[in-house]
Amino acid sequence: MTHVGRSIPVIIDCDTGVDDALALLFAVRHPGLDVRAVTCVAGNTDVDGVVRxxxxxxxxxxxxxxxxxxGAGRPLIEPARSARHVHGEDGMGDIGLPAPRRAPVDVDAVTLLRREILASPRPVTLIPTAPLTNIALLLRSHPEVTRNxxxxxxxxxxxxxGNATPVAEFNIWHDPEAAAILLxxxxxLTMYGLDVFQQVVVDGTDVRRLRASADPGTRLAGELLAHRPAAPDITPDPEAGGIGDAGAVCAVVDPAGITTSLLPVEVSLAPGPTRGQTIVDRRLRHGESELHTGTSERPLVDVALDVDVARFVKLYLTTVEGA
Structure with a gap:
């Protein structure tokens, strides 16, 4: 199953993870994506578990x-801190998946990222669904990759x-310095954050259909969705499941499915309750801080502010079930 023609060359950097797995299932089954590599980083579980x-x-x-x-087994500065309370002891919902027969390549993630980006005949879209440690190391070690x-x-x-703290999302909180380097x-850059991440939910009827599929990949998607119930304020359906990280891959395939605004973004690096917060400036004009201290240039990011839920759910289900 190879993708040819004008498919989009992508590399996924992940910490698989229930919803990273949902993202991978979608990416490898969508005919418009050419998945050139997958790189692994510590996050939802330890890096060896992520590889497995x-x-x-x-x-x-x-x-x-x-x-x-x-890739990296810990953040640039902080110790590794997993999310096993969400993703299970094995990082995959403890649903009893078999050990893989495949093996990783014999180079590290940064080396593979550099090789595949520079070798691609067309510019690559990177899709990190994890703490950004690998990406930061790549950008600092091999800045020439940005040309492709x-x-x-x-x-x-x-x-x-946030979810890791009241204001910080897990991936950024896990390695704020790496996120600051990315900016x-x-x-x-497109930021697919919690504001849209939590909205895209597959209802219980569809989850049950996926779980009953004879196709192993489709069935796995159903099992993973069943493990990741939607927040009760999103839907009262107890069997509904959020696609999570997979929404970021949907946004690559169908960018019109999200509403974005180009906004200044910075990451809080200070110790304390705001560490890891993405500070998104949605003001229409500068305030007293800029007036008194001078306006500083801040990176501009296409920030996803809304998502067409029905559109992305249909895209996800059609792709995962249609392989």
Whole structure:
């Protein structure tokens, strides 16, 4: 199952993870995407668990032999802090998946990222759905890669509320310094944050249909959605499940499905309750701070502020079930 023609060359950097797995299942089954590599980083679980989970998902999806590489085992400064309370002890909902037969490539994630980006005949879209440690190391070690990066669409951050803290989303909170480096990448950035991440929910009827499928990849999508129930303020349906990180991949395939605004964004690096917050400036004019201290240049990011839920749910289901 290879993608040809004008498919979009993409590389996914992930911490698989239930919703990273949903993203991978979608990416390898969409005919408009050419998944050139997958790189792994510590986040939802330890990095060796992420590698194992990633290889297992690709096998279950019937994906081609996509190179998978092990990356950073901890953030740039902070210790590693997993999210096993959300994703289970194995990072995949403890649903009893078999060990993978595939193996990672014999180079590290940064080396694989550099190789695949520079080798691509067309500019690559990077889709990080994890803490941004690998991406920061790549940008600092090999800044020449930016000449062949079309865009970076990252799942991370929040305009309104966080989940790791009241103001910080997990991926950014896990490695704020890496996120700050990403913002200086010098390539177009799209932030697919919690504001849209939490909205895209598959209802219980569809989840049950996926779980009953004879296709292993489709069935896995159903099992994962069942493990990741939607927030009760989004839907009262107890069997509904959010696609999470997969929405960022949907946004690459169908960018018109999200409403974005080009806004200044910075990451709070100070110790304390705001560490890891993505500060998104939605003001129409400068305030007293800029007037008294001078306006500082801040990176501009296409921030997703709204999403067409029905459109993305249909896109996700059609793709995962249609392979």
């Amino acid at each position: 989970n990633t290889l297992t998902v690709l096998e279950q999806a019937g994906a081609p032999e996509i190179p998978v590489a092990r 990066i079309e865009r970076i669409v990252f799942m991370g951050g929040a305009v309104a509320c 200086t990448a010098g390539v177009p």
